[in-house]
Amino acid sequence: MFKTMLGKEVKQLLRERSELLTLLIMPVILITILGSALQNMMSPGSAGTDKVTTAVVSETSQEEELNNFADYIANQEIPEEERETLIEEAVNVSVPELLTETLNALADDGFLVVSEYAGGAAEKDNYDGVWHFEADYREQAWKQMFLGEERPEPAEVEASGQTAVIEGVSDAFFNELNWQKEATYLALAEGEALPEPIQTEVNVEQLDNRSVITSFDYYTAGMAVMFVLYTATFLATTAHTERKSHVYHRLLTSNVPMWMYLAGKGGAGVLLSLLQLSLIFTFSSLVFDVSFQNLGLTAVIAGGLALTVGSLSMLLTAVNYRIRNEQASALFASVGVTILAFLGGSFFNVSQLSETVATIGRILPNGAAMQSLLAVMGGAGSELIYPMLLSIIVFSVLFAGAALLVFPRKEDL
Amino acid sequence: MLEVIDVSKSFKERTAVSHVNFFIEKGEVVGLLGPNGAGKSTTISMISSLVAPSAGEIFLGGYSVKKDRTSIRRMIGVVPQEIALFQDLTAQENLRFFGRAYKLKGNELQERVEHVLEIVGLSERADEFVKTYSGGMKRRLNIAVALLHEPELLIMDEPTVGIDPQSRSYILETVRELNRTKNMTIIYTSHYMEEVEYLCDRIYIMDHGEIIAAGSKKELKAMLMEEDSVVVTLSEPAEKFAEKLRENPAITHIHTSGEEAMIRAVKDTPVLESVIQLTRAAGVDIKSVEVRSPSLEDVFLHLTGRTLRQ
Numbered sequence: 001m002f003k004t005m006l007g008k009e010v011k012q013l014l015r016e017r018s019e020l021l022t023l024l025i026m027p028v029i030l031i032t033i034l035g036s037a038l039q040n041m042m043s044p045g046s047a048g049t050d051k052v053t054t055a056v057v058s059e060t061s062q063e064e065e066l067n068n069f070a071d072y073i074a075n076q077e078i079p080e081e082e083r084e085t086l087i088e089e090a091v092n093v094s095v096p097e098l099l100t101e102t103l104n105a106l107a108d109d110g111f112l113v114v115s116e117y118a119g120g121a122a123e124k125d126n127y128d129g130v131w132h133f134e135a136d137y138r139e140q141a142w143k144q145m146f147l148g149e150e151r152p153e154p155a156e157v158e159a160s161g162q163t164a165v166i167e168g169v170s171d172a173f174f175n176e177l178n179w180q181k182e183a184t185y186l187a188l189a190e191g192e193a194l195p196e197p198i199q200t201e202v203n204v205e206q207l208d209n210r211s212v213i214t215s216f217d218y219y220t221a222g223m224a225v226m227f228v229l230y231t232a233t234f235l236a237t238t239a240h241t242e243r244k245s246h247v248y249h250r251l252l253t254s255n256v257p258m259w260m261y262l263a264g265k266g267g268a269g270v271l272l273s274l275l276q277l278s279l280i281f282t283f284s285s286l287v288f289d290v291s292f293q294n295l296g297l298t299a300v301i302a303g304g305l306a307l308t309v310g311s312l313s314m315l316l317t318a319v320n321y322r323i324r325n326e327q328a329s330a331l332f333a334s335v336g337v338t339i340l341a342f343l344g345g346s347f348f349n350v351s352q353l354s355e356t357v358a359t360i361g362r363i364l365p366n367g368a369a370m371q372s373l374l375a376v377m378g379g380a381g382s383e384l385i386y387p388m389l390l391s392i393i394v395f396s397v398l399f400a401g402a403a404l405l406v407f408p409r410k411e412d413l
Numbered sequence: 414m415l416e417v418i419d420v421s422k423s424f425k426e427r428t429a430v431s432h433v434n435f436f437i438e439k440g441e442v443v444g445l446l447g448p449n450g451a452g453k454s455t456t457i458s459m460i461s462s463l464v465a466p467s468a469g470e471i472f473l474g475g476y477s478v479k480k481d482r483t484s485i486r487r488m489i490g491v492v493p494q495e496i497a498l499f500q501d502l503t504a505q506e507n508l509r510f511f512g513r514a515y516k517l518k519g520n521e522l523q524e525r526v527e528h529v530l531e532i533v534g535l536s537e538r539a540d541e542f543v544k545t546y547s548g549g550m551k552r553r554l555n556i557a558v559a560l561l562h563e564p565e566l567l568i569m570d571e572p573t574v575g576i577d578p579q580s581r582s583y584i585l586e587t588v589r590e591l592n593r594t595k596n597m598t599i600i601y602t603s604h605y606m607e608e609v610e611y612l613c614d615r616i617y618i619m620d621h622g623e624i625i626a627a628g629s630k631k632e633l634k635a636m637l638m639e640e641d642s643v644v645v646t647l648s649e650p651a652e653k654f655a656e657k658l659r660e661n662p663a664i665t666h667i668h669t670s671g672e673e674a675m676i677r678a679v680k681d682t683p684v685l686e687s688v689i690q691l692t693r694a695a696g697v698d699i700k701s702v703e704v705r706s707p708s709l710e711d712v713f714l715h716l717t718g719r720t721l722r723q
Contacts, residue, residue, distance in 0.1 A: 004513040008499065008506075015501045015542075246497040250558065253461050254514040255486045 001256055005264030006271055012238060013272060019234050023272075027223040027280050034223075035216035035288060052112035052165050053127045054103055058096045059135040066090060069139050076147070090142045095155070095177065096133045102173050112165075129166030132156040213378055216288035221373035222346035224280045225305060225366040229337045231272045232309050235265050236316030236329035243321055262314050262403055269313030273306035290377070297376045301369055301385060304392040308365040311399035318407035340366050362387070365395045414439045414598055415460065415566060420469030422455050429455040431622045433469070437566075437600065442592050444613030445602040446709060452622035453602040454494065457570045460600070461491050473566065490564030494571040496551045497558070500544040504535055504554050507543060508561060515562040529557040533587060549580020556587065567591065567599045573608060581608075588612055606709040618713060625716050633712045640665060640677045640715075642705050645688055647672050648698040654691050661687050668714060672700070677711070 013019055069090055073083050103114040115127070133155050140152030159166040242248050251261060281298070284290040292298040319328035341347060343360055344367030351358035361367035368388035375384040415437040422430040430452040437443045445453045458464040460471055462482045471478040473485050498507050508526040512518075517525055530536045533553035543551060552572060559567060569588065573581045585608060591597045603609050609616055610630060618626040618633070626633055645651070651674035655667050658674070663682035668675045678684035685702065692699055 001514060004510055008502070008510055011506065012499065012501045242499075244495075246493040246495040247499065249461075249463055249493060250491065250497040250511065251514055252463060253486050253489065253491045254511060254562075255483055255516075256514050 001260055002264055002267060005261075006268050009235065009238070009264070009268035009272065010275075013234065016234075019230075022230050023227060023234065023276050024279055027227040028283050030223045031216065031219045031280070031284055031288070034219045035214075038215045038219075052129065053115075054112050054166070054169075055115040055117060055127045055130045056096055056100045056103065056133070057117040057130060058133045058137070060138075062091070062094050062097060062138060065136065065138040068136070069142050072139070072143070073147075086142075086146050089146070090138075093142070093145060094138050095141050096131075096138065098177065099131060099173055103169070106169070112169075128159065129169070130158045131170070132158065213374055214288075214290075216284060217290050217377045218374065220280065220284035220288070220290045221370045221377065222341070222344075224277055225344060225370045225373070226337065226341040226346040227280070228273045228276055228305060228309050229312070229340060229366065230333060231276060232269055232312040232316055233329045233333040233337070235269055235272070235313040236320050236332075237326055239265055239317040240320040240326040240329065243324075248321075258407060258409075259404070262317065262407060265317045266310040266314040266400065266403075269310035270306045273309040274302060277302040277306065292373075292377060293379050294376050297382055297385060298373070301372045301376065301388065304389055305365065305369040307396050308369075308392050308399070311396040311403070314403035315399040315406070318403040318405075322406050322408050340364055343367060344370050346370065363391055365392050368392065414441075414474060415600075416470075416472045417456070417460065418470045418472070420456070420459060420466045420471060422452075422459060422464060423467045429622055430459070430466075433619075433622075433624050435617050435624060435627065437598060439565075439598055440592070440596045441615060442588070442599045442601060442613045444609035444616040445600060445619060446604070446606060446609045446616055446713070447602075447619035448604050448713075451604075451619040453619055454570055455622075456619070457491075457568055457600070457602060461489060461568060462486055487562070488565045490559035490562065490567045492556050492559045492567065492569040492572050494574060496543075496555055498543050498551065498554060501542065503540050503542055504530065504546075504557075505539040507554065508557060511558045512561050517561065525561050525563075529560045532560060532591070533557040534583065547577075547580070549576040549583070552576050552580060552584060553587070556584065560591070563595075565598060567597050569599065569601050571603055572601075573603070573605065585611060606713070610709050616709065618709075618716065620713075620717050626712065630709070633709060634707045636707075636712055636715060639680050640707070641680050641682075641684065642707055642711055643676045643678070643685060643688070644703040644705065645674050645676065646700040646702075647674070647692060648700060654688075654695065654697070657691055658687065663687075666715065675711075675714075677715070 013023075066087065070083075070087055073086060078086070100114065100116055103112065106112050107114045112128075134153065137152050137155060140150075143149040144151040157166060157170050239248075248261065252258070281290070281292065281302070285292065316329045316332055320326050343350065343357060344364050345351075345358070345361050346366070349358075350361055362371055365388075368391040372385040372388040417433055417435045420430060420433045421428065433452070433456060435443075445456065447453050455464065459466050459478065460473070462478050462485050465479065474488055476484045476488075478485055499510070502510065505526060508529065509522060512522045512526060526539075527536070530539050533556055535550060535553060535557065538546070538550070543554065546554065556569070556572060559569075572588075573584055576584075588599060588601065589612060592599055599612075601609060601612055613630075615629050616627070616633060617624050626636070647654070649672065651669040651672055655669050655674060658664055658667055658676065661678075661684065663684055664676055664678045664687075666675075666677040674688075676684060676688070685704075688702075689699065
C-alpha cells in the first residue's frame with residue numbers, strides 16, 4: 001500500500017501544472033536571474049555565512065627582530081641619536097603588529113575573528129585566512145623603510161575560505177600602509193626619492209582543493225533548499241482535499257491504518273523532494289556549470305533534506321486535519337517558507353546582518369543543508385556535514401512525532 | 414445480519430443520534446429516510462466504524478463495531494455522500510488504487526476493476542480523468558469503488574445527490590440489480606422519498622436523531638389509511654384559507670406551499686365541499702383538485718408536521 005500511495009502522489013504531482021511550476025520552474029528561473037544578476041557582486045568566496053576567521057603568524061618575535069635591527073644599524077654610519085629614533089619608530093611601523101591591529105579593529109566591528117601566533121604556526125585548516133610573516137620580515141621591512149634597502153618578500157596569505165574578504169583586507173591594509181609611508185616621506189624628506197612600497201601585491205594561496213563559490217553555486221543551493229519546502233505544502237494541501245472529499249474515510253474503511261496514510265505522505269515527501277533536488281541540481285550543473293565536487297556527499301545532504309521535508313509533510317498534513325482546513329499549509333507556504341529561506345540564507349548571507357540570525361539559520365534544516373551544500377561545492381570533506389545531519393535527524397524526529405500526536409483520531413474528522 | 418442496539422452519538426453539547434435501534438436481514442434493501450440533519454449520516458458512520466457510538470452496540474455478522482473493526486470493514490462497502498475519488502487520476506487508476514487498499518492484486522485486481530466498471534457502465538471511459546466526468550458518472554464511479562471487494566453489506570449515503578434524472582435512474586437500477594443478482598444487503602439513505610420507496614423493502618424514518626417510524630412501505634402507509642389526502646391548487650396563496658380550513662374538525666392536517674394546499678382529513682368526510690364553499694365565499698378560483706393515496710412524504714408529514722425537504 002505504501003508503494004501505491006507513493007505512485008499516486010507522483011502521478012498527482014505530474015498532472016498538477018501549477019505545482020510543477022512552483023516546484024521546478026520557479027527555482028530554475030530564480031537561480032538563473034539571481035545567479036546572473038549577482039554574479040559580479042558575489043565574488044569568489046564571499047558566499048559563506050560564517051564570521052571570517054583569521055590568524056597572523058610571525059616566525060620571530062618583534063623584540064628579537066628589533067634587537068637584530070638595532071645591531072644592524074649600530075654597524076651603519078648613523079648618528080647615535082638618529083639610531084635611537086629609528087628604533088623607536090620601528091616599533092610603530094612593525095607590519096605584523098599593524099596588521100593585527102587592523103584585524104582587531106574589524107573584529108571589534110563583528111566582521112571577523114583574529115588569532116595571533118608569535119614564533120609558531122597556525123593550523124591552516126582552522127582559518128579562512130592566515131597571514132604568514134617570515135622570520136626576518138620586520139627587520140627587512142624596517143631596512144627598506146628607513147634605510148632604503150631592498151624590500152622584503154611579500155607576506156604570504158593563505159586563504160581557505162572567504163577568499164575575497166582576505167584578499168580585500170590584505171590589499172586595503174598594505175595600500176594604506178604604503179600610502180602613509182609615502183605621505184611621511186613627502187612631509188619629512190622633501191626632495192628625496194620615495195622608497196618602493198613594501199608589498200604591492202597579495203599572494204593569495206588556495207588551500208587544499210577547495211573551489212570558490214560562485215553566485216550560481218550559491219543560488220542553486222539556496223533555491224533548492226527553499227523550494228523543496230513547497231513539496232511539503234503540496235502534499236499537505238492534497239491531504240486536505242482528501243479529507244474534504246472523504247477519500248481518507250474511504251481509505252480507513254478499506255482497513256488502511258491512519259499511520260500508513262501519514263507514512264505515505266512522508267514517503268511521498270521524501271521521494272518527491274529527491275526528484276525535485278535531482279532535477280534542480282542537474283539543471284544547474286548542465287547549464288551553469290555548478291560543480292558538486294563530491295556526488296556521494298551531495299546525495300547524503302539531499303537525502304537528509306528530503307527526509308526532513310517528508311516529516312514536515314506529515315506534520316502539515318496532521319495540522320490541516322486537526323484544524324479541518326488548509327490554513328496550516330497555506331500559511332506555511334506563504335510565510336513559513338519565506339522566513340525559513342531568509343534565516344537559512346537562501347536569499348543572501350544573513351551573517352552580514354546578525355550573527356544570531358545566522359546561527360539560527362544554521363540550526364534550521366534548510367539552512368544546515370545549504371551550508372553543507374556550499375561546503376561540499378567548495379570541496380570540503382564529510383566532517384562539515386555532520387552538524388547538518390544532526391539538525392536533520394532532530395527536526396525529522398520532532399516533525400514526525402508531532403504529526404502523530406496532532407493527527408486527529410477518527411471521531412474528530 | 415446487522416443489529417443496531419440502542420445507539421446514541423453526541424458531539425460535545427449536540428446529540429446527533431439518540432437511542433436508535435434497527436436490524437437488517439441478509440439480502441434486504443433497507444432505507445433510512447429523513448431530512449438533512451436527521452442523523453442518517455452519523456448512523457451510517459457508526460455502522461461503517463468511522464465514528465464510535467457514545468452508547469449502545471452495533472453488530473455486523475456477529476462482529477462488534479467497537480471490538481472487531483477490521484473484520485467489519487472487510488464486510489462493508491461504503492458509498493459516501495461526497496465524491497471520494499482522486500480527481501486527477503483516471504477511473505481505472507482510482508479503482509486500482511482503492512483495489513490495492515483492499516489488498517487485491519494481479520489478475521484478481523484487474524478482473525474486479527473491469528467488472529465494477531461494467532456494473533456502473535463506465536468501461537468505455539475508464540481511461541479518462543475523473544475531473545472530466547459529469548456529476549452522474551462520478552457518482553457511478555463512487556459506487557464502483559465500494560463494490561471492488563464484493564462487500565456483504567453496501568452502505569449508500571445519499572448516492573444520487575445533485576445529479577440528472579438519467580444518472581439517478583441508472584444508479585437506482587444498478588442498486589436493484591446488485592440486490593437481485595448478488596443478493597447484496599444494502600442500506601440506502603436518502604431524503605428523496607421516491608427513491609427509498611422504489612428500492613427498499615423496509616424503511617426507517619429518522620428525524621432529530623431518532624427513529625420515528627419503521628416498517629415496510631405498506632405498514633408505514635397504513636398509518637394514514639384512516640385519512641384522505643387532497644391537494645388543492647388555488648388562484649391565490651393558499652395560506653389565506655388555511656386558518657379557516659383548520660376550523661373544520663374533520664381536517665387533521667394542512668400544509669401550504671404557495672398556491673397549493675395539501676389537506677388530510679378523516680376518511681370519507683366531505684372535506685372537499687368545505688374547501689369549495691370557502692373559496693367561493695372569498696371569490697377565489699380553484700385551479701385543480703387531486704385526491705391521492707398516501708405516500709412516504711405524507712407519512713413523514715404526518716409524523717413531524719414538516720416535509721422531507723424543509
